[in-house]
Amino acid sequence: MVLTVGLDVGTTSSKAVVVCENGKILAQGRAGTPWDTSASGVQVAACDLLESAKAALSLALKDAPSGRIVALGITSMGESGVLVDAQSRPLTPIIAWHDTRDGQELADLRNHVTEDDFARRTGLPLRAQWSLTKHRWLLDHVPAAGRAVRRLNIAEWIAFSLGGEAVTEQSLASRTGWLDLATRDWWSDALEWSGLNVSLLPELVTAGTNIGTVAAEAGLSRLTGAALTVAGHDHQAAVVGAGAGGTRDVLDSCGTAEALVRTIDPGLEPGAVLKLTRAGITVGWSAIADKWTMLGGTQAGVILQTTLSMLGQSTRDICRLDGEAAGTRTGGLRLRGKDPASLTLEGISGHVTPxxxxxxxVDAVTAQADEVHTAMNAVVGPHASMVVTGGWSRSTALLKAKERAFGKVRLSSVQETGARGAALFGGMAAGLFGDIHDFPAPAQTPAAAFPQQGSLVGPDNTSRDRVPS
Known part of the structure; x- marks a missing residue:
């Protein structure tokens, strides 16, 4: 039996899966992301994150059937990165994508470039999140950063540490603020502002590119000699893993954050890019070769969890709440707010039930997702297929609300879509597949046929863990 392995290094945890040639997941493992949270912010030591990733791989390999493992594909969260010295040793902590310690750097960047110019150039809204302000902060506060000879995104760092060549994958590059969207080349003004010499950035590649093999020194004996590839930004690996990579497909990932992801042909006019970024939607190079990706998100999962807590309920109660809500009208009751910390209920009258x-x-978060979806459609036209994944998609009330808003939706049978997508890109690196059109499709189920499974909902059952990256 020929097997491939996929690894998704995410905000909450690293997830690893072992996949056979027909795309079925045969074994999986998980290990928590060891963030260090303090008054200064949220960060993790690069070596600790590597060990967590290896722990997830070891757990998956322990339960894997016998067979020849030919490839390992690695996807990860974006924006965060690792600076290494000439001996390939990490010099600085990995700052979390959602860490806001770079507020002063962001303010300075706003003095150097307008929001519209930044968005047209990078496809990103000008806000805290992207790599360039984090890098500037490191240079200003961590003296060792000045000795760096390489800068790697997280998936690239893990692959490099396991034996691969140093590369920069294009979808992860599009989350840095350094990549020019139109030219697919580095933006010299952004590099200069953040103090990054272009020599620190390895060659740009696409997901599925063979970058070497897993070394014996990695300590993962079953993977030794397996082809390595960086499978890109985890949302986009999830698109592939869920079978939603067509240009008229939408992946709706309903995790702690809700992310809508759509693959498109490159070449949008700058005005269209600006229209999307003003709506909070990013536009960047895709993990899929010769494609772009639109990505927009909401805090839907956090809002739903906050609502449950307000009601004194938990995710175990969702099946019952969904059942009680069937056919229920809100009677003018409205939940307002996009920030989970400042939600309000309006229209309270009569008998207000849980x-x-x-x-x-449910109606509120669906309306928020519809705003993102409508903004995408206004630029690239209507979608043909929507695939829903993530823990909150097990709520039948939410699925019915989505079908009222978006038309028919389908549920992916795959829970770890990001890791599965990484495994398939690994298969491409090993020569099992010529391109993504050769990837085996996962099973999908019409939402109407899916049984009510409220108890399965929650962040531990999600494919992604943040907004919107």
């Missing part, structure tokens, strides 16, 4: 409040929350 089911009515739950439906108000």
């Amino acid at each position: 089911a009515r409040v739950w439906m108000a929350a």
Whole structure:
């Protein structure tokens, strides 16, 4: 039996899967991401993150059937990176994508470039999140950063540490603020502002590119000699893993954050890019060769969890709430707010039941997702297929609300879509597949046929863990 392995290094945890040639997941493992949270911010030591990733791989390999493992594909969260010295040793901590310690750097960047110019150039809204302000902060506060000879994104660092060549994968590059969207080349002004010499950035590649093999020194004996590839930004690996990589497909990932991801042909006019970024939607190079990706998100999962907590309920109660909410009208009850820390209920009158409040929350997060979806459609046209994944997609009330808003939706049978997508890109690196059109499709189920499984909902059952990256 020929096997491939996929690794998804995410905000909450690293997930590893072992996949056979027909795309079925045969074994999986998980290990928590060891963030260090303090008054200064959220960060993790690069070597600790590497060990967590290897632990997830070891757990998956332990349960894997016998067979020849030919490839390992690695995807990860974006924006965060690793600076290494001439001996390939990490010099600085990995700052979390959502860490806001770079507020002063962001303010300085705003003095150097307008929001519109930054967005047209990079496809990103000008806000805290991207790599360039984090790098500037490191140079200003961590003296060792000045000795760096390489800068790697997280998936690239893990692959490099396991024996691969140093590369920069294009979808991860598009999350840095350094890549010119139109030219697919480095933006010299952004590099200069952040103090990054272009020599620190390895060659740009696409997901599925063979970058070497897993070394014996990595300590993962079953993977030794397996082809290595960086499978890109985890949302985009999830698109591939869920079978939603067509240009008229939408992946709706309903995790702690809700992310809508759509693959498109490159070459949008700058005005169209600006229209999307003003709506909070990013535009960047895709993990899929010769494609771009639109990505927009909301805090839907956090809002739903906050609503449950307000009601004194947990995710175990969702099946019951969904049942009670069936056919229930909100009666003018509205949940307002996009920030989970400042939600309000309006229109309270008569007998307000938990089911009515739950439906108000479901309607609210669906309306927020519809805003993102509508903004995408206004630029590239309507979608043909929507695939829903992630833990909150097990709520039948949420699925019905989505079908009212978006038309028919389909549920992916795959929970770890990012890791599965990474495994398939690994198969491309090993020569099992010529391109993504050769990838085996996962099973999908019409939402109407999916059984009610509220108890499965929650962040531990999600494919992604943040907004919107």
